[in-house]
Amino acid sequence: MRRPAGREPAPARRAGANLDVLPLLISALALVALLLGGFVVVAPNRLLSGTPLSLWQAAGPGGAASLLAILGVIALLAARPALRFQRVLIGLAAGTLMVLALALAGMTASEQAAAAGRLTRVSLGAGFWTLFVAGLLLLADSAERETHRAGKALPLLATLLGLAALIASGRLAQLSLAREYAVRQQAYLDEMLRHLQLTGSGLALALVAGGAIGLLAYRRPRRAGPVFAALNIVQTIPSLALFALLIGPLTVLTGLFPALRSLGIAGIGPFPAILALGLYGLLPVARGVHAGLSAVPNTVVEAALGMGMTRGQIVRHTLIPLALPTLLQTLRLTLVQLIGLAVLAALIGAGGLGTFIFQGLGQTAADLVLLGALSAIALALIADTALRGLTLFLLRRPQN
Amino acid sequence: MARAVFWTLPIWSGHETAAMRMMSVMRTAGRLARRPVVWVGAVFLALTFGMDGLAPHLGFLFPAGTRLVYTRASFPELVASHALLTGAASLIAIAMGVAAALFATRPAGRAYAATLDRLGALAQTFPPVAVLALAVPSLGYGALPTAFALVLYGVLPVMGAGMAGLSSVPAAVLEAADGSGFSPAGRLWRIEMPLAAPILLAGVRTSVTIGIGTATIGSTVGALTLGSPIIDGLSGDNPAFVLQGTVLVALFAVTVDLAIGEAQRALPQRPN
Incomplete structure (x- = not known):
């Protein structure tokens, strides 16, 4: 349904259309942003706002020239759609762009710290971020359009490896972001783990309850309407309100039955957060399970019945394999959504990466906000990419 | 009907x-x-205007000594501010989303349909709170970063639904329209848009619902919305403010959702 017309054939190979417009557009935008915006921002201390340094001032002529050269290579590659491995090469170039930009920013930070003392903070500027996001978009675009599976994975893995190596080398240690991390290393790891626990528990709750509801709606189609209407109301309630809504009833409940507290049930903390995440995941999971199962043709189920399969066998060998693409998509979308929502858990005392975001907002410490927000975004992107990869791996054989 | x-x-x-x-x-x-929209809406309006009168009598629900009346702004003010922020951002988002969908389904832009789809999917993986927080350093605290995040998240469902709706119009219908002498603009306005309207409106419904939710979170970066009493209550350990804010914003979201649902029912059903 969501597939727009004209998507099926690759239009780039048509005669006359010998340009890949998107990479060209993205690299042109990145170029403009680099020339206009500051590459890094140097501030006298953590809370004062700083002055932007252009790419030229920050990275010197050599660094600036190498970044611009990579943008040029991407533009050249984009102009040659007939080239073998064109997509993979664009992906690799985009990854190099990201790693090199980060390395240059890290080097600038080290130089500034050596010259102006420990209090100086060097944070990443608008020009850097535009370049980095441009690299990310190019990478995603090349991975999406490359048809070969190894070709999809290679640029992504190479970029991840490059970024990991860069971080491990310690060359980024003087960036403001890294210094925010360094002073709260243990707390960061704790909150990251807590974020994963909250998301995982919420997801488990949503999968079990939502899966059961979806199955029920599939078995009893007449009940499907009211059930989905009720779940839709839950989904309509703003996420912040849903987290906060559970505080009152749970406080009253534990007030009436103090024994519940020993089970970890309380008005604030992880319990209401997991409950809220689970409630939010109910509708997508239930709808996905229902849609996936309903899309299996009745004739297939009847054929399986006719072959003498038991109910359990029908579920295992026909329903689940045929509904698998939809089920995996449901899992991916729900997981990504819950990772984002779990950020709000910090507001009701449940911890997670939101802790840093809200602390940073309270202290107007932009880099602390960045630490939390970027980690949440990275987590969501990694989960999305990993589940897309898993989907491709599980559905290796063409379905029809 | x-x-x-x-x-x-x-x-x-x-x-x-x-x-x-x-x-x-x-x-x-x-x-x-x-119709549920009428009585849910009535309860919402009654509570909006009656909350200041009702609040002092809610003491029995909360620990003794809890401040019961929210004083930073009155509830009608909060509702008006919330509605204005969401409404303005939604209008911009709908206009941009429909424009993008139109572009992607015209001959000139059809090559970009897959790209727009992909960008939308990528943007949707970004957590709203993270985007709100990231907008603060460049846009400052208050309504502006919230409006930015609202527009960003509002565009995606409208664009997706618009593309799905417009490309779901059967080719035979389009050929029949061309054959009976419609101009491209006339065909779009009088054939394609009405046929795409139900799907498009479903996207608008999702977009506005997400908008109301994101605006609520916007109070963490200083926008004045119904989320403000919730955030103030959570940080000031005041369950009364949390309850008042939550109930009102939940009723607000459900009322608006039901109202758009009524509009969907009012559209002529497409024979299938």
Whole structure:
């Protein structure tokens, strides 16, 4: 349904259309942003706002020239759609762009710290971020359009490896972001783990309850309407309100039955957060399970019945394999959504990466906000990419 | 729909008297009162304007000594601010989303449809709170970063639904329109848009619902919305403010969702 017309054939190979417009557009935008915006921002201390340094001032002529050269290579590659491995090469170039930009920013930070003392903070500027996001978009675009599976994975893995190596080398240690991390290393790891626990528990709750509801709606189609209407109301309630809504009833409940507290049930903390995440995941999971199962043709189920399969066998060998693409998509979308929502858990005392975001907002410490927000975004992107990869791996054989 | 015609026809075709007109009005009112949007909306409005009067009597729900009346802004003000922020951002988002969908389904832009789809999917993986927080350093605290995040998240469902709706119009219908001499603009306006409207409106419904939710979170970066009492209550350990804010914003979201649902029902159903 969501597939727009004209998507099926690759239009780039048509005669006359010998340009890949998107990479060209993205690299042109990145170029403009680099020339206009500051590459890094140097501030006298953590809370004062700083002055932007252009790419030229920050990275010197050599660094600036190498970044611009990579943008040029991407533009050249984009102009040659007939080239073998064109997509993979664009992906690799985009990854190099990201790693090199980060390395240059890290080097600038080290130089500034050596010259102006420990209090100086060097944070990443608008020009850097535009370049980095441009690299990310190019990478995603090349991975999406490359048809070969190894070709999809290679640029992504190479970029991840490059970024990991860069971080491990310690060359980024003087960036403001890294210094925010360094002073709260243990707390960061704790909150990251807590974020994963909250998301995982919420997801488990949503999968079990939502899966059961979806199955029920599939078995009893007449009940499907009211059930989905009720779940839709839950989904309509703003996420912040849903987290906060559970505080009152749970406080009253534990007030009436103090024994519940020993089970970890309380008005604030992880319990209401997991409950809220689970409630939010109910509708997508239930709808996905229902849609996936309903899309299996009745004739297939009847054929399986006719072959003498038991109910359990029908579920295992026909329903689940045929509904698998939809089920995996449901899992991916729900997981990504819950990772984002779990950020709000910090507001009701449940911890997670939101802790840093809200602390940073309270202290107007932009880099602390960045630490939390970027980690949440990275987590969501990694989960999305990993589940897309898993989907491709599980559905290796063409379905029809 | 069919029932409505059945009830009103005899009255309007017969000899009209004041009593009959009265009965018809009452019947319409009775029919209206059965729609959930009316009573949910009524409860929402009553609580919006009555919260300041009701709040002092809620003391029995909370620990002794809890401040019960939210004083930073009155609830009608909060609702107005929330509605204005969401409404303005939604209008921009709908205009941008429809424009993108139109572009992606015209001959000139069809090559970009897959790209727009992909960008939308990528943007949707970004957590709203993270985007809100990231907008603060460049846009400052307050309504501006919230409006930015609202527009960003509002565009995606409208664009997706617009593309799905416009490309779901059967090719035979388009050919028939061309054959009967419609100009491209006329075909778009009088054939394609009406046929795409139900799917597009579903996207608008999702977009506005997400908008109300994101605006609520916007109070963490200083926007004045119904999320403000929730955030103030959570940080100031005041369950009364949390409850008042949550109940009102939940009712607000459900009312708006139901109202758009009514608009969807009012559209002529597409035969399938």
